Amino acid sequence: MKILVAVKRVIDxxxxxxxxxxxxxxxxxxxxxxxxxxxxNAIEEAVKIKESGKxxxxxxxxxxxxxxxxxxxxxxxxxxxxxxxxKADGILEPLAVxxxxxxxxxxxxxxxxxxxxxxxxxxxxxxxxxxxxxxNWPQATFASKxxxxxxxxxxxxxxxxxxxxxxxxxxxxxxxxxxxNEPRYASLPNIMKAKKKPIEQINASDLGVDTSPRIEQxxxxxxxxxxxxxxxxxxxxxxxxxxNEAKVI
Amino acid sequence: MSVLLxxxxxxxxxxxxxxxxxxxxxxxxxxxxxxxxxxxxxxxAKKLSELPLVKKVIQVEADHYENFVAENFTPVIVKLAExxxxxxxxxxxxxxxxxxxxxxxxxxxxxxxxxxxxxxxxFLRPIYAGNAxxxxxxxxxxxxxxxxxxxxxxxxxxxxxxxxEKAEPSEEFNNTKFVKREEIKSDRPELGTARVxxxxxxxxxxxDNFKLITSVADKLNAAIGASRAAVDAGYISxxxxxxxxxxxxxxxxxxxxxxxxxxxxxxxxxxSKVIVAINKDGEAPIFSVADYGLEADLFEAxxxxxxxxxxxxxxxx
Numbered sequence: 326m327k328i329l330v331a332v333k334r335v336i337d338x339x340x341x342x343x344x345x346x347x348x349x350x351x352x353x354x355x356x357x358x359x360x361x362x363x364x365x366n367a368i369e370e371a372v373k374i375k376e377s378g379k380x381x382x383x384x385x386x387x388x389x390x391x392x393x394x395x396x397x398x399x400x401x402x403x404x405x406x407x408x409x410x411x412k413a414d415g416i417l418e419p420l421a422v423x424x425x426x427x428x429x430x431x432x433x434x435x436x437x438x439x440x441x442x443x444x445x446x447x448x449x450x451x452x453x454x455x456x457x458x459x460x461n462w463p464q465a466t467f468a469s470k471x472x473x474x475x476x477x478x479x480x481x482x483x484x485x486x487x488x489x490x491x492x493x494x495x496x497x498x499x500x501x502x503x504x505x506n507e508p509r510y511a512s513l514p515n516i517m518k519a520k521k522k523p524i525e526q527i528n529a530s531d532l533g534v535d536t537s538p539r540i541e542q543x544x545x546x547x548x549x550x551x552x553x554x555x556x557x558x559x560x561x562x563x564x565x566x567x568x569n570e571a572k573v574i
Numbered sequence: 575m576s577v578l579l580x581x582x583x584x585x586x587x588x589x590x591x592x593x594x595x596x597x598x599x600x601x602x603x604x605x606x607x608x609x610x611x612x613x614x615x616x617x618x619a620k621k622l623s624e625l626p627l628v629k630k631v632i633q634v635e636a637d638h639y640e641n642f643v644a645e646n647f648t649p650v651i652v653k654l655a656e657x658x659x660x661x662x663x664x665x666x667x668x669x670x671x672x673x674x675x676x677x678x679x680x681x682x683x684x685x686x687x688x689x690x691x692x693x694x695x696x697f698l699r700p701i702y703a704g705n706a707x708x709x710x711x712x713x714x715x716x717x718x719x720x721x722x723x724x725x726x727x728x729x730x731x732x733x734x735x736x737x738x739e740k741a742e743p744s745e746e747f748n749n750t751k752f753v754k755r756e757e758i759k760s761d762r763p764e765l766g767t768a769r770v771x772x773x774x775x776x777x778x779x780x781x782d783n784f785k786l787i788t789s790v791a792d793k794l795n796a797a798i799g800a801s802r803a804a805v806d807a808g809y810i811s812x813x814x815x816x817x818x819x820x821x822x823x824x825x826x827x828x829x830x831x832x833x834x835x836x837x838x839x840x841x842x843x844x845x846s847k848v849i850v851a852i853n854k855d856g857e858a859p860i861f862s863v864a865d866y867g868l869e870a871d872l873f874e875a876x877x878x879x880x881x882x883x884x885x886x887x888x889x890x891x
Binding site: 331336338339340342344351363418419420421423426442443445446447448449450451452454455456457459460462463464466467470479482483484485486487488489490492493494497502503504538539540541542543544545546547548551554555556557559560561563564566567568569573574 | 593638643644645648665666667668671672673674675676677678679681682683684685686687696700701702703704705706707708709710712713714744747748749750751752753754755756757758766770778793800802804806813818819821826827829837838844847848849850861862863864865866867868870875878879880885886
């Protein structure tokens with residue numbers, strides 16, 4: 326079984342976002358970039374499945390500028406066998422990304438495609454479901470547990486009401502939630518080894534997909550600031566304020 | 575052209591956020607139709623028809639719609655979408671799972687999780703966990719939109735009498751089978767709609783200590799929330815998580831106990847009307863959004879807080 330894992334390079338989750346003064350986006354120059362956190366869970370799960378003997382190959386793919394190679398390289402350092410970078414500049418919408426991934430799926434013919442449930446930059450939460458639609462494959466979104474049963478997967482999904490379990494036939498798409506597993510850190514020897522693993526580079530423009538934006542970003546602004554609150558000295562004062570000032574209890 | 579709203583329900587009743595989605599959809603175009611897809615969902619369809627903003631209800635029923643599998647829902651919605659300019663639903667796990675599958679099938683670039691309708695094609699949406707707001711304009715001929723339910727008021731729920739039309743079901747998608755759903759039943763208000771939310775974080779130190787949170791919630795008739803750290807540590811189940819990847823809540827009163835206030839948690843609660851933080855670390859980022867901050871050891875402060883609440887006889891149970 327072969328697993329393709331899609332990973333995205335995003336601003337690190339610990340970075341305080343700053344909006345550009347001209348309101349065209351957020352500042353990305355000299356800002357720490359990392360793998361989108363739930364994509365780390367996706368890679369981890371694929372590598373674990375391979376380690377259990379149920380998969381033979383894990384291929385990491387990213388779509389983005391040259392530097393997205395670092396994100397692919399990180400996936401290789403935690404256990405992916407080889408990488409693919411689809412080179413594209415500028416912001417690509419999830420629909421365009423899923424069309425590019427569809428081309429890679431057609432070429433690589435994986436049994437499973439894993440990715441994070443959502444990217445923490447645009448917060449769209451679309452790509453996995455869109456790729457499933459384009460391929461007409463089953464989708465298991467927000468996965469917190471995956472069990473492989475012959476040519477089927479039993480997936481536990483995190484939903485608003487609690488948990489849901491579905492059974493899907495392979496080939497299938499799974500989008501991973503943060504509680505699926507605990508992503509490992511790459512060891513130094515594995516980081517060195519990853520440098521020798523191949524990363525195939527493909528230009529998005531060579532894949533015959535129209536990636537032009539369908540959504541015009543008119544402006545990006547700071548959210549309205551909350552006015553500064555106060556510190557209270559005691560529980561009694563807190564309760565009095567809540568009762569008499571805020572009138573919420 | 576008109577707007578097609580996809581109703582969320584449990585075959586008997588509408589889910590409360592359907593009312594918020596109706597409000598949002600009606601701001602895109604007042605010619606608003608709603609589709610309800612399920613199995614034996616006549617009662618819920620009737621309730622949908624009673625919403626004054628809904629001009630027509632389309633009811634689609636089949637056994638394979640019983641459990642709301644997106645792969646089954648998509649073809650029927652895609653077919654109905656021929657007659658509409660917009661397809662709309664809530665950005666909760668139901669809509670997040672479903673809408674992108676519809677959008678890709680329609681070759682539309684979806685606009686996710688909007689918090690404001692500026693015009694029929696222009697919307698405001700938070701990005702980077704709410705640390706920036708983007709104004710975006712959809713250029714697709716058909717628009718697929720998910721709305722953040724807590725950013726729109728629920729619509730009027732009675733007085734309407736829209737006609738209910740039946741539509742043909744689509745074929746079953748055989749590669750996905752529903753197995754089971756484990757819903758956590760509770761007598762408390764629902765987290766997404768509660769007037770008061772009391773949340774605990776890593777500072778609670780154990781699942782057992784969450785009974786302090788429960789006691790406060792009991793006093794205030796509140797829903798119980800948690801930070802991702804508390805959920806990851808196994809103190810409480812995932813359906814309580816508030817944040818970028820959990821639920822977004824906008825209660826009148828949000829009480830954060832032992833929560834440091836990571837960016838991703840703030841994204842889920844900072845629009846609350848009044849925020850209280852109890853934390854022993856005076857530098858914790860949660861204090862930057864709190865209206866009332868109490869720098870104290872929660873294991874001393876929370877029992878006192880419960881005692882003080884007991885003294886008040888005005889608490890609404």
